[in-house]
Amino acid sequence: MKAVDAPVHQSETSTTSQTTQPWSVVIQDDPVNLMEYVSRVITRVFGYSREKANELMMLVHQQGKAIVWRGNREEGEMYVSQLHSAQLQARLEKSR
Amino acid sequence: MTLGPTVGGGLKLIPEEVQDWLVLLEIAADAHQDLASSFAKLMDEDAMWDEIVVPELETEFGAQKKHVLQVVRKARRSNQEEIIIDVQDADLWYGALNQARLSLENQYRFGAMNLSSANDIEEREARSAYLRNDFYLTLQSLILRYIKVN
Numbered sequence: 544m545k546a547v548d549a550p551v552h553q554s555e556t557s558t559t560s561q562t563t564q565p566w567s568v569v570i571q572d573d574p575v576n577l578m579e580y581v582s583r584v585i586t587r588v589f590g591y592s593r594e595k596a597n598e599l600m601m602l603v604h605q606q607g608k609a610i611v612w613r614g615n616r617e618e619g620e621m622y623v624s625q626l627h628s629a630q631l632q633a634r635l636e637k638s639r
Numbered sequence: 640m641t642l643g644p645t646v647g648g649g650l651k652l653i654p655e656e657v658q659d660w661l662v663l664l665e666i667a668a669d670a671h672q673d674l675a676s677s678f679a680k681l682m683d684e685d686a687m688w689d690e691i692v693v694p695e696l697e698t699e700f701g702a703q704k705k706h707v708l709q710v711v712r713k714a715r716r717s718n719q720e721e722i723i724i725d726v727q728d729a730d731l732w733y734g735a736l737n738q739a740r741l742s743l744e745n746q747y748r749f750g751a752m753n754l755s756s757a758n759d760i761e762e763r764e765a766r767s768a769y770l771r772n773d774f775y776l777t778l779q780s781l782i783l784r785y786i787k788v789n
Contacts, residue, residue: 545776571681574750575740577776579783580733624692627678628699630737634681 544578544604564613564638568622570599571608571632578604584629585611588622613638642778644785650724652778660715663722665771667708670738672745674700703734729786736775736782743772 570581578600585596589612602609612622619635626633640659645651654660675696679688686692706728714722724732744750747765749772757773760766 573741573744575737575744577779577783580779583783620686623682624695627675627692627696630674630734630741632678632681635683635686 544572544576544581544600545574564615566614566616566619567610567636567638568612568619568626569608569634569636570603570611570626571634572603572606573632576631580629581631584626584631588625588629610636642781644781645723647723648726648786649729650781650785652722652724653720654722660711662771662774663711664708664715666711666735666739666775667704669740669768669771669775670700670704670735670742672738672742674738674741677745700734700738703731703738706731707735724782724786726786729782733779733782736779740772740775740779743768743775747772 570585581603582593582596582600585591585599586593589596591599599609599611603611612619616635623633623635640655640662641651641653643651652663654663675693676689678696679693682688682692710722710728713719747768749769752759754760754769757766757769760769
């Protein structure tokens, strides 16, 4: 992700913790999408707080990818389609 | 080209030279990658992405490119001195610019080159693409800063 106009908030919020859910929505890092934009998209699609979206965006940026949501397949596909519509590299993975 | 916010909450582009118009016309041309299909490759076959989601994405991405191209062509034909990006079409502009940058990145891999300036690129076509990419990035940043996208 491009670090242009990117607000970086430190937050103690952890990522989704429902490890029993079978499917995960994963966002992959890319060198094009702006960090601020990624954060806004996460907020809009999942309804997360700005702080949580910023934390997830930073995880994507620093780790190359991050799980941003866990749940059932049908709902996960809906979220991935919205992320693709926003031109983010996202996929659905079966949780281990 | 001069870029700046408007009092109405939009963004104003003032092309001053022929090259300014050309780079605006290049946005749609640079956005040539089949982005919708590339996203489908991230999904397994059970998701039926090619059948269900890709056509919708193609329509959406096509509309973004078409909008930008039409606005720029119309402005140039009618000798408009400026182009205004309003809140209503900010998403279309941002999306078209993003498509262009994703396509250029896919073609040239600027992100992995660790370049400090366009002068580091010897090949003329790639250097030109790098400069366009930089302009698109600037415009996207201004859209995010001055116009609420999403």
